[in-house]
Amino acid sequence: MDGSIDDKSEDSPSSSGSSQPQNLSTVVHTITAVPTAIPNQPVQVQSVIQPTQQSVIQAAGQIQTVQVEEDGEGHLVRTDTDIGIEKRREILSRRPSYRKILNELSSAEAPGIAKIEEDKEEEAAITSIQTTIPSYVQTSECTEPSSHLPIIYGPPVPLPSARMQDHSKVQGIGDTSQDSSSFKKVTAGQTIQIAAANQNELTTQGLQTITMTNAGQGAVTAAAMPAGTTIVQYTQGDGSQQFVTVPVSISPAGEVQAYQIRAPSSLPAGVVMATPTGITSPQQLAEESARKRELRLMKNREAARECRRRKKEYVKCLETRVAVLEQQNKTLIEELKSLKELYCHKAETE
DNA sequence: ATAAACCGCCGTCAGACGTA
DNA sequence: TACGTCTGACGGCGGTTTAT
Numbered sequence: 001m002d003g004s005i006d007d008k009s010e011d012s013p014s015s016s017g018s019s020q021p022q023n024l025s026t027v028v029h030t031i032t033a034v035p036t037a038i039p040n041q042p043v044q045v046q047s048v049i050q051p052t053q054q055s056v057i058q059a060a061g062q063i064q065t066v067q068v069e070e071d072g073e074g075h076l077v078r079t080d081t082d083i084g085i086e087k088r089r090e091i092l093s094r095r096p097s098y099r100k101i102l103n104e105l106s107s108a109e110a111p112g113i114a115k116i117e118e119d120k121e122e123e124a125a126i127t128s129i130q131t132t133i134p135s136y137v138q139t140s141e142c143t144e145p146s147s148h149l150p151i152i153y154g155p156p157v158p159l160p161s162a163r164m165q166d167h168s169k170v171q172g173i174g175d176t177s178q179d180s181s182s183f184k185k186v187t188a189g190q191t192i193q194i195a196a197a198n199q200n201e202l203t204t205q206g207l208q209t210i211t212m213t214n215a216g217q218g219a220v221t222a223a224a225m226p227a228g229t230t231i232v233q234y235t236q237g238d239g240s241q242q243f244v245t246v247p248v249s250i251s252p253a254g255e256v257q258a259y260q261i262r263a264p265s266s267l268p269a270g271v272v273m274a275t276p277t278g279i280t281s282p283q284q285l286a287e288e289s290a291r292k293r294e295l296r297l298m299k300n301r302e303a304a305r306e307c308r309r310r311k312k313e314y315v316k317c318l319e320t321r322v323a324v325l326e327q328q329n330k331t332l333i334e335e336l337k338s339l340k341e342l343y344c345h346k347a348e349t350e
Numbered sequence: 351a352t353a354a355a356c357c358g359c360c361g362t363c364a365g366a367c368g369t370a
Numbered sequence: 371t372a373c374g375t376c377t378g379a380c381g382g383c384g385g386t387t388t389a390t
Contacts, residue, residue, distance in 0.1 A: 118373095262360085274385095296374095297361080297362070299374085299375090300361080300362070300363085300375090300376095301360085301361060301362080301375085303375065303376065304360075304361070304362080304376090304377080305360080305361095306376090307375095307376060307377055307378095308359080310376095310377095311377085351390100352386105352389100352390085353388100353389090353390085354388085354389080355386100355387080355388075355389095355390100356385105356386080356387075356388095357385085357386080357387095358383105358384095358385090358386105359380105359381105359382105359383085359384090359385105360382085360383085360384105360388085361379100361380105361381095362379100362380085362381090362382105363378105363383090364378090364379085364380105365376105365377095365378090365379105366373100366375105366376085366377090366378105367374105367375085367376080367377105367386085368372090368373100368374085368375080368376100369372100369373085369374085369375100370371100370372095370374105
């Protein structure tokens with residue numbers, strides 16, 4: 001008996017994600033697993049547990065050491081030991097974020113597997129990849145066994161340009177200079193060409209045009225848009241349209257007061273922020289607070305979206321894990337059974 | 351056909367937590 | 371300590387299913 005229970009072929013249709021199941025536990029050498037959501041595609045275990053092998057299973061904030069030992073009589077005995085009560089308390093006190101959980105899963109089970117990128121790395125990844133890979137493709141290997149893409153968590157909407165964010169100041173509506181102190185007045189409704197420090201970068205990756213449309217004049221339907229706000233529409237390099245709400249005061253002469261449009265790193269992807277200069281009146285303060293609220297809501301919207309996406313992925317990951325563990329359990333039971341039979345048969349012959 | 355139940359998604363709020 | 375982020379909870383909305 002070589003410990004191999006299932007001798008399925010290596011190229012089963014569901015084996016595309018063999019790298020992922022390997023990460024699930026060090027106990028099982030090669031497992032081909034599919035989420036329970038896919039029926040009639042059995043989880044395959046090609047090489048099963050070895051005595052005295054130890055694995056750490058981390059899921060849903062639970063840390064457990066699974067120790068499998070041979071008791072000297074051919075019986076496999078599993079003993080569970082906690083990894084530090086402190087640690088467990090720490091985990092139970094506040095559930096870690098889905099990002100953290102997935103990161104832990106990834107790092108504990110597969111050093112090679114890509115982790116969920118941190119925010120800074122996200123931006124870098126977005127710069128290089130996001131514009132070419134649709135967001136729905138960018139998913140963890142845990143949930144998409146067939147995917148060999150790195151885990152990249154990005155916003156659903158491609159960025160205008162991450163590099164633009166780095167430059168951080170696409171400034172001076174209509175102003176192509178790099179001097180942030182010089183802002184020019186423009187007339188509402190006109191199309192503005194935005195320039196960056198490196199024009200080539202901008203035209204190939206980022207913003208191309210911005211059209212300022214005065215929502216108050218009915219040019220654009222803007223429900224629940226605070227008074228004085230204006231929708232800034234810009235066209236991305238891929239031709240898709242993006243909209244940003246910007247508070248703008250129109251002077252009697254029909255001029256837009258100077259605003260600095262920038263994209264601070266703290267903002268969600270695709271969001272630029274307009275900072276008014278020289279606001280003093282109560283009305284302007286109210287507008288400013290309304291703008292801040294809009295911004296906050298926008299960011300929270302985005303955060304909620306991301307949170308839900310992570311949660312979904314986490315749940316999928318857990319489902320996969322359940323499938324694998326169930327199969328593992330089944331295999332162990334079968335192995336125990338066969339060993340018992342073998343033992344009994346041996347005892348009879350002697 | 352239609353009302354009710356169910357489900358999934360979304361936006362918002364509140365509170366906990368992390369960080370500069 | 372102020373601010374930003376994350377996430378549970380809540381309610382609304384639209385689509386689908388089911389019973390009548």
